[in-house]
Amino acid sequence: MRGIFRIGTRGSPLALAQAHMVGDALVAAHGWAADQVVIVPVRTTGDRVQDRALAEIGGKALWTKELDRALADGAIDCAVHSMKDVETIRPASIAIAAMLPRADVRDRLIGADSIAALPEGAIVGTSSPRRAAQLLNLRPDLRTVLFRGNVDTRLGKLAAGEADATLLAAAGLERLGRHDLGAPIGIDVMLPAPAQGAIGVEVLAANDAARRLIAAIGDPATSTCVLAERALLAALGADCHSPVAALATLGTRLRIEAALFSNDGRETVTGAIEGAPDEATIGPRLARDLLDRAPPAICALFTG
Numbered sequence: 428m429r430g431i432f433r434i435g436t437r438g439s440p441l442a443l444a445q446a447h448m449v450g451d452a453l454v455a456a457h458g459w460a461a462d463q464v465v466i467v468p469v470r471t472t473g474d475r476v477q478d479r480a481l482a483e484i485g486g487k488a489l490w491t492k493e494l495d496r497a498l499a500d501g502a503i504d505c506a507v508h509s510m511k512d513v514e515t516i517r518p519a520s521i522a523i524a525a526m527l528p529r530a531d532v533r534d535r536l537i538g539a540d541s542i543a544a545l546p547e548g549a550i551v552g553t554s555s556p557r558r559a560a561q562l563l564n565l566r567p568d569l570r571t572v573l574f575r576g577n578v579d580t581r582l583g584k585l586a587a588g589e590a591d592a593t594l595l596a597a598a599g600l601e602r603l604g605r606h607d608l609g610a611p612i613g614i615d616v617m618l619p620a621p622a623q624g625a626i627g628v629e630v631l632a633a634n635d636a637a638r639r640l641i642a643a644i645g646d647p648a649t650s651t652c653v654l655a656e657r658a659l660l661a662a663l664g665a666d667c668h669s670p671v672a673a674l675a676t677l678g679t680r681l682r683i684e685a686a687l688f689s690n691d692g693r694e695t696v697t698g699a700i701e702g703a704p705d706e707a708t709i710g711p712r713l714a715r716d717l718l719d720r721a722p723p724a725i726c727a728l729f730t731g
């Protein structure tokens with residue numbers, strides 16, 4: 428390719444770091460000059476609204492709408508997202524052209540060495556219904572308070588004493604050069620959010636040239652696993668406020684494990700199934716199984 432390839436992204440430090448990872452991967456894969464990629468920050472609704480829980484805002488596509496528009500307008504050639512923040516149902520005009528190799532999928536606890544080590548009645552800052560429910564499931568004595576904003580904002584709130592501890596994705600901390608912060612929570616203790624740790628690159632579905640260029644930096648195993656997790660979410664009728672954890676892994680077989688919670692964390696239903704490495708229905712199959720077994724307090728949170 429001659430000319431410039433424009434990478435759209437949100438403007439947060441984490442989003443910019445992720446966009447630079449995609450830019451570096453493109454430069455390496457195609458032998459481009461470093462200045463052939465430009466990062467184009469785009470402000471999204473989710474970035475503007477910092478003071479309320481996303482669940483209260485209620486709208487969909489908080490992180491994607493403006494980047495979708497920039498793609499449609501031809502202002503950018505691709506858009507980089509944390510797949511965790513990309514709603515399950517996307518416009519048909521947009522295609523996920525690649526996902527970078529998945530990073531550490533775990534959450535990290537900052538403020539104590541482990542969940543068991545948190546003092547009785549400790550306050551944990553999080554805005555994630557999944558993390559809140561998982562914590563309360565393990566430790567009903569804990570209290571959770573709303574923590575929003577980007578990673579630095581949340582760390583600032585912790586330092587200011589607004590909570591005793593907080594949970595953040597290891598992947599985000601690593602990308603910000605903060606791997607030293609906190610202790611990783613094993614996935615046997617806390618299963619991650621669906622798509623956690625995966626960076627996706629979207630293009631206009633009709634833009635074959637961009638699709639091909641982006642596909643070169645993709646990790647097919649990551650896509651297989653994350654798409655399975657997204658198919659589970661779709662079949663559950665879950666959205667970003669649903670207390671659901673899921674992780675797919677690909678070895679000789681494709682395996683997916685998931686847990687649904689009531690909002691107070693008191694109830695949970697868990698399950699896992701395996702299928703052939705290319706079995707696209709593994710997510711929906713597990714969704715059905717979980718919903719069949721879920722108590723009313725959990726079923727009420729899912730429309731699937």
Ligand SMILES: NCc1[nH]cc(CCC(=O)O)c1CC(=O)O
Pocket residue numbers: 509510511512594595596597598599600622623624625626
């Ligand atoms: N919801 C915000 C968000 N979206 C993606 C990440 C981390 C990076 C990733 O999971 O790939 C984070 C921060 C966090 O949960 O700590």
